[in-house]
Amino acid sequence: MSLPPKPDFELLFNPKSIALIGASNNIGKWGAIVFLNIKLGGYAGRLHPVNPKEESIFGHKSYARITQIPEPIDLAVIAIPASLTMGAIRDCVEKGVRMAIVITSDFSETGEEGARLEKEMVETARTGGLRLVGPNTMGIFSAASSLTALMPPVRPRKGKVSLVSQSGNIGTQMMAWGEKFGVGFDKYVSSGNEGDLRAEDYVAFFGAVPDTKVVLAYIEGLDDGREFWETSQKITRQKPIIAFKGGKTRAGARAAKSHSGAMAGSREIYESAFRQAGIIWASTTEEMLEWAAAFSYLPLPRGNRVGILTRGGGWGVITADACNEIGLEVPPLEEKLIRALDPVMPVYWSKGNPVDMAASISMDAYLHSLEALIAWEKVDAVISLSGDAGPLSGILSEVKKKAEGIIPAESLEKFAAHIAASRTRVYQRICELIDQYQKPIFAVGRNLVKGKDGPAADFSLPQFRSPERAAQAAGKLYQYFHYLKSVGAV
């Protein structure tokens, strides 16, 4: 067999025109849902429905065959039963289409007959100059084109992370979680059965794209582990790859086999190969997202020493525990730091690291302490707990709602303005300090002003939901720095 034509990822991620083969008006069919997803997602190119039985689909003129569309088609999206796909593929070839997404399932994942059909479809496509995503894929996303050619109705936040997933559900859930975890996406592919294009092709492409700063991969099994390894090893010297392996156990591997047809392979082999290639290995789906947020927006710590700032002693204890448990050091405070912090602290403050502000409400003291910590040459990163306007902000919304006249209206307004200003100030100052000292600050809490709402619109600060998660992320960023150093890349 001769080499297949080179895939043109520009046509896949930035198509000027799309044909949806199998578009439907029946909301119970994927051909309707995918059509609505593309339209509602704000795709700015031209979308042509193809359905021989309909005049129009949701008001858009429908064509019986893709060959009848009176303009060139960059990308075909196929959502028809498996038995009809061969005809559609031949039509695409006739039309000169070079990239197609085959959403249709019932191919190699369901047995020998499906595998035979899949092989035939891929050969026909390749011979005709057409490359395929899928089959059995849930689709793709592209930030640059606002293209959500997806089965699930996900509208990802745009950003710097690109993801390939051998499970469509996992992939789209990752994007749906993006808002919650502060992760924005550049590109996404649900690679499906990988009858033609495979995970390693997408990873190689993401590695080469300047808009992508972090690569994520959900892997169940690889046909050619060595190629993936070699591709990844080159990329990880430039940008981080975070991978999650499905099918690690007996029950998981059995499920993977019937899911994507993948042979899952030994956990130990994957884990050690991934590690050697500098790939960061996530153990849970939530970790993938948290670390993606951290790698997207924070500089790498250049050592393993952490300063901790807290308003609550217990949180300091938990954070120090979490750091130590993963090999991060929490160095005791030096005398000069104690002298620098003394004037802004309550008399009975801990004089240790974690720096415990002991329920002090002052925002000035918080920011002063944060800068003293991040500026300290003995720490490489800071974990900041509760950098919000504190308990006052919680009371404010209640007082407003209940309007019991507990506080006069004019004090209330001043109070509200004060809290809003405090929040913005904390957010901005954390961003400034990261920039100035080129050390990461891991902020825990969900109440800080969001980048997109606040004045710091062009900066997103990842915020962690618990101190343990912040410590984990700090550990991963340090681990990656350590790897880059070991291969001479920093």
Place this chain on the structure above:
Amino acid sequence: MSLPPKPDFELLFNPKSIALIGASNNIGKWGAIVFLNIKLGGYAGRLHPVNPKEESIFGHKSYARITQIPEPIDLAVIAIPASLTMGAIRDCVEKGVRMAIVITSDFSETGEEGARLEKEMVETARTGGLRLVGPNTMGIFSAASSLTALMPPVRPRKGKVSLVSQSGNIGTQMMAWGEKFGVGFDKYVSSGNEGDLRAEDYVAFFGAVPDTKVVLAYIEGLDDGREFWETSQKITRQKPIIAFKGGKTRAGARAAKSHSGAMAGSREIYESAFRQAGIIWASTTEEMLEWAAAFSYLPLPRGNRVGILTRGGGWGVITADACNEIGLEVPPLEEKLIRALDPVMPVYWSKGNPVDMAASISMDAYLHSLEALIAWEKVDAVISLSGDAGPLSGILSEVKKKAEGIIPAESLEKFAAHIAASRTRVYQRICELIDQYQKPIFAVGRNLVKGKDGPAADFSLPQFRSPERAAQAAGKLYQYFHYLKSVGAV
């Protein structure tokens, strides 16, 4: 020294009258914030501010001393500087108060002088028949009295879980997280420095209270580990205790010492002692809450075999992995189950456990499969992924918002009603199945109708944010069942 008077926890958790010593009109002082917290929390008893310099506090008549209040006081809450507390304690004794919460800090946690003052205060109180929570406490919560005598503005969801925390911040964060994790609280104590009443006293009380079904404890250090162990061992035969240990590492122990003055003690000793007493050991703060939700509302699985139902193959793989990794079995489907499910499944379904519905949208098929799985005698629990109305529900809200006329208004209404009905039906049916088969169903997803909003108002179904978390919770419930069996308690 003679035995101290027996604490009257009824006065602490259900006081008819409270005096707040140190109440303030200055919103920058804790005396103001605690006052507002109690009022805003909806406490129905009488709250009297005590402040010698004010005529009134937020419109309530203020007294110069507690002794001047013209009615008996069940509970005193003290929020004045440490140097003034001895006078307040003497006043409380004179007034005949038997329970007090000493919010004030700067005692034993700050050194020898503080320790001396704390000891003197406790002795004076005990001699006068008064028992103390704290000092250095963030307060208490009681569902029965809607009493939030707390520093932070937390309004916990009411429920079956009681918590004692040696960190006020951790404890109040747990309650604040309650809404998110579906955990309701019965009682809470921030035990502070434990100058008088200690964690083991509160745990013993929670163990004896019928309204409390699950006991949580955040522990940094115990003066008398044996007493805690003996108390706990009796309780864990009746109800679960979930504990989290702060100060497990070198850095954490150092932080704990300066925080609550506690000697953290070896992690290994605590862990093995806790395990022997049947205490469930949580490794992260989030686990505590998730497991509390599971123990609050689900029956215990009577074995370690799990059925998994999913609409997405990848989620099935991850869930099977997560189960196997913690020792839960995922038995292969039997022929009779396959025959029972065949009629409702797509032709190409996996015929395995996980039962993968392969992107089928049907709600009937989902509920049919769920019942077949939970009824199957080879499984002791079911993990159900995405039991929501599926992708359609996501599209619905978008179509409504955008009002692009993509779907005619009358179809839209029918569509919306269908989804709402589906959701309610799924929620109710899961609750019914749990009740009927007396096996737990661990539901993953955040979109099911909430107990308090929906028709199933008197039942709360815990919902897990990821399949890994559901598997973990299933493992802990099974572990507890196994413990009960080993001690002959089931």
